[in-house]
Amino acid sequence: QQQVKQSPQSLIVQKGGISIINCAYENTAFDYFPWYQQFPGKGPALLIAIRPDVSEKKEGRFTISFNKSAKQFSLHIMDSQPGDSATYFCAASQRGGSNYKLTFGKGTLLTVNP
């Protein structure tokens, strides 16, 4: 019930195309859904995050779409660039109490070809 399932495992997109990564969760107590971007040799860095009270959040070329009833959320990268090539992790956590425990998906390796 704590799992976050992420797909696809890898994705190749042409420059200027749209990259779409999907995640699904089971625990209805999750109330915070961030996406992290990780470049080789670096730690994960927060890209964008959403709470379940909204269905979409956009920051620049990055958009999270959230479907609470389906327990799914996705990351859309518009006008994908070679510099976007990285591993993307979705995550979820349950706020409150004395912890901030992120449950990560397995990651998607995105390659944007020039």
Place this chain on the structure above:
Amino acid sequence: EPEVTQTPSHQVTQMGQEVILRCVPISNHLYFYWYRQILGQKVEFLVSFYNNEISEKSEIFDDQFSVERPDGSNFTLKIRSTKLEDSAMYFCASSLDLNTEAFFGQGTRLTVV
């Protein structure tokens, strides 16, 4: 820009040896975490630490693991007797409070031989 720093970047140790991984969280942050990422797998939560005590730990965080904030600035993860399966990238993270972003360090790659 403030950042979480981890040392060393790469640690090689023999099986059965003790290792200490070090982290300097962002100075005004109050919550601290360790995560690990076995090569090719997802990032997994190990432990959270607040007010000088563990607030939550995962099933991975057994008696071989311990954490400490020895001097008010460093945050350490100790593995008492390393096993081959402890080989992974270990990430430290910190956050100001429960409702703000967790910032991750660049990681320490631990290789147990």
